[in-house]
Amino acid sequence: MEIFLTIIQLLSCVSIIAVVLIQSGKSAGLSSAIAGGNQNSFLARNKAKSLDAQLAKATKWLGAVFVVLTLVLNFL
DSSP states (O other), X not given: OHHHHHHHHHHHHHHHHHHHHHSOOOXXXXXXXXXXXXXXXXXXXXXXXXXXXXXXXXXXXXXXXXXXXXXXXXXX
């Protein structure tokens, strides 16, 4: 059981690394906050369906799985 959970944790770790490396950079963060970036554009409305949004969601879920597996393996 412990070996199986360790393998799953290793796979989730590699998956987190891959998903984070695939994501694009957020270089316009502070400049758009100061200049008042246009949030009413066509691209901003479809942001939830974009690849970056899906990768961000995958990062959160994989991170949660990694943390839970780490805690479970610590208690075993």
